[in-house]
Amino acid sequence: MKKRWIELRINNESYDLAVEPQRTLLEVLREDLGLTGAKEACGTGECGACTVLIDGKPILSCLTLAAEAQGKEIVTIEGLTRGANLHPLQKAFIQYGAIQCGYCTSGMILNAKSILDENPKPSREEIIKGLEGNLCRCTGYNKIVEAIMEASKGED
Amino acid sequence: MRIPKFEYFRPSSIEEVCSLLYKYKEDAKVLAGGTDLFVKMKKKEIHPKVLISLKGTPNLDKIEWDDGGDLRIGPLVTHAAIVNHPMIRGKYDFLAETCFKIGTRQVRYMGTLVGNICNASPSSDAAAPLLVLESKIKTLHLYGERIIPIEEFFIGPFQTVLDPQEMVVEIQIPKPPPHSAGSYLYLRKASSVGETLVGVAALLAKEPRERICKEIRIALSSVGPTPIRAKAAERILRGKRLEEERVREAAQAASDETQPRSRAWYRKEMSKVLVERSIIQAMEKVQ
Numbered sequence: 001m002k003k004r005w006i007e008l009r010i011n012n013e014s015y016d017l018a019v020e021p022q023r024t025l026l027e028v029l030r031e032d033l034g035l036t037g038a039k040e041a042c043g044t045g046e047c048g049a050c051t052v053l054i055d056g057k058p059i060l061s062c063l064t065l066a067a068e069a070q071g072k073e074i075v076t077i078e079g080l081t082r083g084a085n086l087h088p089l090q091k092a093f094i095q096y097g098a099i100q101c102g103y104c105t106s107g108m109i110l111n112a113k114s115i116l117d118e119n120p121k122p123s124r125e126e127i128i129k130g131l132e133g134n135l136c137r138c139t140g141y142n143k144i145v146e147a148i149m150e151a152s153k154g155e156d
Numbered sequence: 157m158r159i160p161k162f163e164y165f166r167p168s169s170i171e172e173v174c175s176l177l178y179k180y181k182e183d184a185k186v187l188a189g190g191t192d193l194f195v196k197m198k199k200k201e202i203h204p205k206v207l208i209s210l211k212g213t214p215n216l217d218k219i220e221w222d223d224g225g226d227l228r229i230g231p232l233v234t235h236a237a238i239v240n241h242p243m244i245r246g247k248y249d250f251l252a253e254t255c256f257k258i259g260t261r262q263v264r265y266m267g268t269l270v271g272n273i274c275n276a277s278p279s280s281d282a283a284a285p286l287l288v289l290e291s292k293i294k295t296l297h298l299y300g301e302r303i304i305p306i307e308e309f310f311i312g313p314f315q316t317v318l319d320p321q322e323m324v325v326e327i328q329i330p331k332p333p334p335h336s337a338g339s340y341l342y343l344r345k346a347s348s349v350g351e352t353l354v355g356v357a358a359l360l361a362k363e364p365r366e367r368i369c370k371e372i373r374i375a376l377s378s379v380g381p382t383p384i385r386a387k388a389a390e391r392i393l394r395g396k397r398l399e400e401e402r403v404r405e406a407a408q409a410a411s412d413e414t415q416p417r418s419r420a421w422y423r424k425e426m427s428k429v430l431v432e433r434s435i436i437q438a439m440e441k442v443q
Contacts (some may be wrong), residue, residue, distance in 0.1 A: 004164070021164030021207075024194075043157030044195045046348040048262060057236070057265045062157075063194045064266070067164060068187075068211055111261060133260025135348060 006070045010035070011079025019066050026050045026061035029076060037077035037106040041135075048134035051107035052076050058114040058133075077106035080113070089113055089151045096147040100138035108134050112148045121152055157198045162205055166212035170296065173208055173323060178298040180206045182320040187211075188231055189267040191259065192275040216325075219244070225331040231324055235264040235272070235282075248329070250338040250357065251285045257342060258282065259349060270324045273309065276316045276382070283310070283383035284357035285340050286327065287375035294326040303328070310382035333371050336361035337441035339434045343426055352378045353419070354426045356410075358434040362442055367398045374406075374431060379414035379423050386410035389431065398439060407432035 039049040050062040053075040115130040184206040217232040235255040344350040361371035377383040389410035416423035
C-alpha cells in the first residue's frame with residue numbers, strides 16, 4: 001500500500017516518517033525509531049506490554065496505527081527521565097525490586113503514571129484495578145503495587 | 157503480529173465517511189477505537205480492504221443531552237469518557253459502572269461504546285444496560301437515516317442489522333422513568349481480559365415508599381447468541397407488589413429465557429442468582 005507522510009511528536013521531539021497505513025505505532029517506535037522500550041508480547045491488547053501515553057492516556061500501541069497518532073503527544077518510557085534523573089516511578093520500581101524479567105515494566109510504569117496523573121493518591125484497590133491490563137508473567141505484582149504506592153507518596 | 161494491508165481513509169466529514177462506505181460496501185470497515193477490529197484483522201478473522209477512520213471527523217466524541225432530556229452518545233465516545241463523566245455517573249450510574257468493567261484500563265481509553273455495540277459480541281457488557289434503558293441506535297447511510305431500537309439491533313453472534321453501507325452515528329438513551337434506578341451485575345471468566353460469563357442489568361421504577369413495581373426491565377448478556385431482554389420475567393413483576401417470592405419467580409423466568417451454549421447449567425443458575433440480586437439492588441437504590 002502507498003506510504004503516507006506523517007509527523008509524530010514523541011517525547012517532545014518531532015519525527016517525519018513515511019509509513020504504510022497498516023503499520024502500528026509499536027512497529028514504528030521499535031523498528032523505525034529504535035525506541036525499543038515498548039514491547040510486543042501478545043499483540044492483541046491483553047498484556048499491556050506495548051502501553052505508551054498518547055495525550056496522557058494509556059494506549060496500546062500494538063492496536064494503534066501510527067497514522068492515527070498524528071498530531072498527538074506520545075510519551076514512551078524513554079521520555080520519562082528528566083535529564084539524567086529517573087522518574088519517581090522508575091526509582092520506586094528499582095527500590096522495591098518491582099522488576100524481574102523486565103518485559104512488562106515499561107508498560108507498567110507508563111500506565112502507573114497515567115493512574116497517578118488522574119488520581120494522585122489512589123488506594124491499593126484502585127491501583128490493582130488500574131493495572132488489570134498489564135500482565136506480569138513473573139507474577140511479581142505485589143512489589144509493583146508497593147512501588148506505585150511509594151511513588152504516590154512523593155508526588156506532592 | 158502484523159495487521160494485514162489495507163487502504164486507509166481519514167475523511168473530515170460524516171458525509172465523506174458515508175460516501176466511502178457507499179462506494180466500498182462490504183470491503184470497508186469503519187475504524188473507531190480499533191480494539192476489536194485490529195484483533196480480528198491480526199487473527200485473520202476478517203479481511204477488510206479499506207478502513208475508514210473516524211478520527212479525522214470533528215465532534216464525534218460528544219456526550220450531549222437534547223431538549224427532551226435524551227442522552228446522545230457519539231461514535232468516538234470511549235468507555236473511559238463515560239466512566240469519567242460526572243452527569244452519567246450521577247444519572248446513569250449503572251451504565252458508568254458497566255463501562256468501568258469493560259476490557260482493561262487501556263481498552264477503556266481506546267474502545268468506544270458505539271464500537272462495542274457494533275461488534276455485537278454476545279458477551280457485550282454495554283448491551284445489557286443499554287437494553288434496559290431502551291436505547292436507540294441512529295444510523296446514517298449516504299441516502300438516508302434510521303433509528304433502530306437496540307432490541308432489534310443484534311441478530312446473532314457478532315451480527316447486527318447494520319448494512320455494510322451504513323454507520324452508527326449516535327446511541328440515544330431516553331430519560332429513565334421517574335423514581336427508577338438501575339443495576340448491572342456480572343460474573344467474569346478468570347482470563348486476561350475477564351470476559352463476562354453472565355451479565356445482568358435491571359431497571360426498576362416504583363414510588364419511593366411503596367412496593368408496587370411500576371416498571372421493570374431486565375436484560376442479560378453472554379447467555380445466548382445475542383444479548384436479550386427477559387420479557388416473561390418482566391411481566392411477572394410489572395404492576396405487582398415486590399415480594400421476595402415473586403422476585404424469585406421472575407428470576408427463574410429470566411433464567412428460562414436464556415440459551416447459553418457452553419457451561420449451560422452454570423450460566424442458567426447464575427442468571428437466576430444475578431437477576432434476583434440486580435432487581436433487589438435496583439429496588440434499594442430507588443429514591
